[in-house]
Amino acid sequence: MCMCRLSAWLSIWKRDIPPAAPRSFQDRPPREFHKAVCSDCGKECEVPFKPTEGRPVYCLDCLPKHRKPPRF
Template sequence: MNFEDNPEVRERRYPDREFRPNRGNRREVQMTKVTCSSCGEECEVPFKPVSTKPVYCNDCFAKKDKGSFGKPSNKDFNIINEKLDKIMKALDIE
């Protein structure tokens, strides 16, 4: 057993830290009504939007960012490999 798994040891070692979630003091999230920048539907977001940035409903946000965080495509790998080949050739590395 790790000494930090023991609550008494952990609390003596780190007296200023809070290790248990304090769910009693959670604030209500203030929702703001907005119009989706993509489809024009009214929706709510848990923040106050900045007028210079677009705001999307859940559906449009999911569609918009679907490709942004997904795994790279073969096309992406081919582009990277071509660039690496050029760099290796320029540095005379084979």
């Protein structure tokens, strides 16, 4: 398909797509927290996911020590 046909097809196709509705955080249900014990310091904490047996869970104080440094 030549570029002129492709661009004409895309312009027609885009016209038929209604604009996306803005998303709101208010539309989300409240986050469910689960109790857990930090694998590093042993302190009880709450996490926004269901802990899986065999995988470590860290509290907010210990989590930064176990995060991988960002790659730039």
